[in-house]
Amino acid sequence: SQTIHQWPATLVQPVGSPLSLECTVEGTSNPNLYWYRQAAGRGLQLLFYSVGIGQISSEVPQNLSASRPQDRQFILSSKKLLLSDSGFYLCAWSPSGLAGLNSYNEQFFGPGTRLTVL
Protein backbone atom coordinates (compact mmCIF):
# COMPACT_ATOMS: atom_id res chain seq x y z
CA SER A 1 0.00 0.00 0.00
CA GLN A 2 1.03 3.57 -0.52
CA THR A 3 2.09 5.86 2.28
CA ILE A 4 3.16 9.48 2.37
CA HIS A 5 5.44 11.01 4.96
CA GLN A 6 6.20 14.58 5.88
CA TRP A 7 8.72 16.01 8.26
CA PRO A 8 9.12 17.74 10.45
CA ALA A 9 5.65 17.71 11.98
CA THR A 10 6.11 21.12 13.54
CA LEU A 11 8.66 23.85 13.03
CA VAL A 12 9.27 27.25 14.59
CA GLN A 13 11.66 29.45 12.66
CA PRO A 14 12.77 33.08 12.93
CA VAL A 15 12.10 35.54 10.14
CA GLY A 16 14.89 35.49 7.59
CA SER A 17 15.97 31.92 8.27
CA PRO A 18 15.98 29.20 5.60
CA LEU A 19 13.40 26.45 5.29
CA SER A 20 13.40 22.89 4.08
CA LEU A 21 10.35 20.65 4.32
CA GLU A 22 10.49 17.13 3.01
CA CYS A 23 7.85 14.81 1.64
CA THR A 24 8.34 11.21 0.55
CA VAL A 25 5.96 8.68 -0.91
CA GLU A 26 6.26 4.91 -0.68
CA GLY A 27 4.57 2.12 -2.59
CA THR A 28 4.06 3.82 -5.94
CA SER A 29 6.13 4.96 -8.90
CA ASN A 30 6.13 8.21 -10.83
CA PRO A 31 3.45 9.88 -8.76
CA ASN A 32 2.30 13.42 -9.29
CA LEU A 33 3.34 15.41 -6.23
CA TYR A 34 1.87 18.57 -4.73
CA TRP A 35 2.57 21.16 -2.06
CA TYR A 36 -0.35 23.03 -0.55
CA ARG A 37 -0.46 25.68 2.13
CA GLN A 38 -3.37 26.03 4.47
CA ALA A 39 -3.77 29.35 6.25
CA ALA A 40 -6.46 29.88 8.84
CA GLY A 41 -9.85 30.52 7.25
CA ARG A 42 -8.47 30.40 3.72
CA GLY A 43 -8.72 26.80 2.67
CA LEU A 44 -5.95 25.11 0.75
CA GLN A 45 -3.78 26.94 -1.71
CA LEU A 46 -1.80 24.96 -4.26
CA LEU A 47 1.82 26.09 -4.25
CA PHE A 48 3.66 23.67 -6.54
CA TYR A 49 3.11 20.46 -8.39
CA SER A 50 5.42 18.03 -10.14
CA VAL A 51 4.83 15.34 -12.73
CA GLY A 52 8.36 13.97 -12.66
CA ILE A 53 11.92 14.35 -11.44
CA GLY A 54 13.14 17.88 -11.91
CA GLN A 55 9.77 19.05 -13.26
CA ILE A 56 8.19 21.72 -11.08
CA SER A 57 5.21 23.93 -11.82
CA SER A 58 4.54 26.92 -9.65
CA GLU A 59 1.00 28.09 -9.14
CA VAL A 60 1.63 31.37 -7.35
CA PRO A 61 4.68 33.62 -7.14
CA GLN A 62 6.04 33.72 -3.62
CA ASN A 63 8.97 33.35 -1.33
CA LEU A 64 9.11 29.57 -1.72
CA SER A 65 10.58 27.07 -4.13
CA ALA A 66 10.21 23.34 -4.67
CA SER A 67 12.45 20.59 -5.94
CA ARG A 68 12.05 16.95 -6.82
CA PRO A 69 15.47 15.32 -6.68
CA GLN A 70 14.11 11.77 -6.71
CA ASP A 71 10.97 10.15 -8.05
CA ARG A 72 9.21 9.97 -4.71
CA GLN A 73 10.76 12.92 -2.91
CA PHE A 74 9.42 16.45 -2.93
CA ILE A 75 11.07 19.30 -1.07
CA LEU A 76 9.73 22.74 -0.22
CA SER A 77 12.33 25.41 0.48
CA SER A 78 12.88 29.03 1.22
CA LYS A 79 16.07 31.05 1.49
CA LYS A 80 14.56 33.65 3.83
CA LEU A 81 11.30 33.09 5.64
CA LEU A 82 8.69 35.80 6.02
CA LEU A 83 6.05 36.11 8.71
CA SER A 84 3.44 35.45 6.04
CA ASP A 85 4.96 32.02 5.36
CA SER A 86 3.44 30.70 8.58
CA GLY A 87 0.83 28.04 8.01
CA PHE A 88 0.12 24.37 7.67
CA TYR A 89 1.91 22.78 4.73
CA LEU A 90 0.49 19.69 3.16
CA CYS A 91 2.09 17.38 0.67
CA ALA A 92 -0.07 15.18 -1.53
CA TRP A 93 0.36 12.64 -4.29
CA SER A 94 -1.85 11.32 -7.05
CA PRO A 95 -1.45 8.56 -9.62
CA SER A 96 0.28 9.70 -12.75
CA GLY A 97 -1.67 10.49 -15.90
CA LEU A 98 -0.75 7.10 -17.29
CA ALA A 99 -3.27 5.56 -14.90
CA GLY A 100 -5.94 5.71 -17.57
CA LEU A 101 -7.61 7.75 -20.24
CA ASN A 102 -9.90 9.39 -17.74
CA SER A 103 -7.16 10.46 -15.40
CA TYR A 104 -8.34 12.35 -12.39
CA ASN A 105 -6.60 13.98 -9.52
CA GLU A 106 -7.70 11.87 -6.60
CA GLN A 107 -5.10 13.06 -4.17
CA PHE A 108 -3.75 11.49 -1.02
CA PHE A 109 -2.42 13.77 1.66
CA GLY A 110 0.38 13.57 4.15
CA PRO A 111 0.03 14.50 7.84
CA GLY A 112 1.26 18.05 7.29
CA THR A 113 3.88 20.36 8.80
CA ARG A 114 2.87 23.23 11.07
CA LEU A 115 5.27 26.13 10.38
CA THR A 116 5.37 29.14 12.65
CA VAL A 117 7.59 32.04 11.64
CA LEU A 118 8.37 34.47 14.48
Add this chain to the structure above:
Amino acid sequence: AQSVTQPDIHITVSEGASLELRCNYSYGATPYLFWYVQSPGQGLQLLLKYFSGDTLVQGIKGFEAEFKRSQSSFNLRKPSVHWSDAAEYFCAFDSGGGADGLTFGKGTHLIIQP
Protein backbone atom coordinates in the same frame (compact mmCIF):
# COMPACT_ATOMS: atom_id res chain seq x y z
CA ALA B 1 -12.98 30.91 -13.74
CA GLN B 2 -13.50 27.62 -12.01
CA SER B 3 -14.23 27.77 -8.30
CA VAL B 4 -15.75 25.94 -5.38
CA THR B 5 -17.95 27.58 -2.77
CA GLN B 6 -18.80 26.23 0.63
CA PRO B 7 -21.35 28.75 1.92
CA ASP B 8 -21.23 27.66 5.55
CA ILE B 9 -18.08 28.44 7.50
CA HIS B 10 -19.38 26.80 10.68
CA ILE B 11 -22.21 24.34 11.28
CA THR B 12 -23.36 23.04 14.66
CA VAL B 13 -25.33 19.82 14.82
CA SER B 14 -26.54 17.76 17.74
CA GLU B 15 -25.18 14.27 18.06
CA GLY B 16 -27.54 11.84 16.35
CA ALA B 17 -29.06 14.49 14.11
CA SER B 18 -28.76 14.52 10.34
CA LEU B 19 -26.17 16.60 8.52
CA GLU B 20 -25.92 18.33 5.18
CA LEU B 21 -22.88 20.34 4.12
CA ARG B 22 -23.26 22.44 1.02
CA CYS B 23 -20.88 22.71 -1.91
CA ASN B 24 -21.37 24.59 -5.16
CA TYR B 25 -18.98 24.68 -8.06
CA SER B 26 -18.51 26.92 -11.06
CA TYR B 27 -17.28 25.16 -14.17
CA GLY B 28 -18.43 24.87 -17.75
CA ALA B 29 -18.49 21.09 -17.87
CA THR B 30 -18.94 18.24 -15.43
CA PRO B 31 -16.04 18.26 -13.01
CA TYR B 32 -14.60 15.53 -10.90
CA LEU B 33 -15.77 16.19 -7.34
CA PHE B 34 -14.40 15.23 -3.97
CA TRP B 35 -15.13 15.62 -0.28
CA TYR B 36 -12.27 15.50 2.19
CA VAL B 37 -12.27 15.60 5.99
CA GLN B 38 -9.54 17.05 8.17
CA SER B 39 -9.25 16.44 11.90
CA PRO B 40 -7.39 19.11 13.90
CA GLY B 41 -3.70 19.20 13.08
CA GLN B 42 -3.99 16.35 10.60
CA GLY B 43 -3.83 15.84 6.88
CA LEU B 44 -6.87 15.40 4.66
CA GLN B 45 -8.70 12.12 4.25
CA LEU B 46 -10.84 11.40 1.21
CA LEU B 47 -14.47 10.71 2.11
CA LEU B 48 -15.91 10.17 -1.34
CA LYS B 49 -15.62 11.14 -4.99
CA TYR B 50 -17.79 11.57 -8.05
CA PHE B 51 -16.58 11.13 -11.60
CA SER B 52 -19.58 9.96 -13.59
CA GLY B 53 -22.56 7.64 -13.47
CA ASP B 54 -24.81 7.39 -10.46
CA THR B 55 -25.22 10.87 -9.01
CA LEU B 56 -25.55 9.57 -5.44
CA VAL B 57 -22.19 8.36 -4.21
CA GLN B 58 -21.41 6.54 -1.01
CA GLY B 59 -18.28 7.16 0.98
CA ILE B 60 -16.56 6.10 4.13
CA LYS B 61 -17.80 6.69 7.66
CA GLY B 62 -21.46 6.63 6.58
CA PHE B 63 -21.26 9.74 4.39
CA GLU B 64 -22.90 10.19 1.03
CA ALA B 65 -23.09 13.01 -1.50
CA GLU B 66 -25.37 13.83 -4.38
CA PHE B 67 -24.27 15.50 -7.58
CA LYS B 68 -26.91 17.82 -9.01
CA ARG B 69 -25.90 19.23 -12.36
CA SER B 70 -28.84 21.63 -12.55
CA GLN B 71 -27.81 23.23 -9.28
CA SER B 72 -24.04 22.88 -9.73
CA SER B 73 -23.97 21.30 -6.31
CA PHE B 74 -22.37 18.36 -4.56
CA ASN B 75 -23.74 18.36 -1.03
CA LEU B 76 -22.45 16.00 1.62
CA ARG B 77 -24.91 14.22 3.90
CA LYS B 78 -24.98 11.90 6.85
CA PRO B 79 -28.19 10.61 8.45
CA SER B 80 -26.88 10.56 12.02
CA VAL B 81 -23.70 12.28 13.16
CA HIS B 82 -21.36 11.08 15.86
CA TRP B 83 -19.14 13.20 18.10
CA SER B 84 -16.14 11.88 16.17
CA ASP B 85 -17.42 13.59 13.02
CA ALA B 86 -16.40 16.98 14.40
CA ALA B 87 -13.80 18.20 11.92
CA GLU B 88 -13.18 20.48 8.96
CA TYR B 89 -14.77 19.39 5.69
CA PHE B 90 -13.52 20.42 2.28
CA CYS B 91 -15.18 20.14 -1.06
CA ALA B 92 -12.84 20.04 -4.05
CA PHE B 93 -12.98 19.58 -7.76
CA ASP B 94 -10.78 18.89 -10.72
CA SER B 95 -11.50 19.65 -14.32
CA GLY B 96 -9.77 16.45 -15.36
CA GLY B 97 -7.15 15.61 -17.90
CA GLY B 98 -4.18 17.18 -16.22
CA ALA B 99 -1.85 16.86 -13.31
CA ASP B 100 -2.47 20.25 -11.83
CA GLY B 101 -3.93 20.35 -8.35
CA LEU B 102 -7.44 20.30 -7.02
CA THR B 103 -9.46 23.44 -6.43
CA PHE B 104 -10.67 23.49 -2.84
CA GLY B 105 -13.45 25.31 -1.09
CA LYS B 106 -12.57 27.19 2.07
CA GLY B 107 -14.01 24.48 4.25
CA THR B 108 -16.86 24.03 6.70
CA HIS B 109 -16.10 23.56 10.36
CA LEU B 110 -18.48 21.02 11.87
CA ILE B 111 -19.23 21.22 15.57
CA ILE B 112 -21.10 18.41 17.30
CA GLN B 113 -22.97 19.26 20.45
CA PRO B 114 -24.06 16.61 22.93
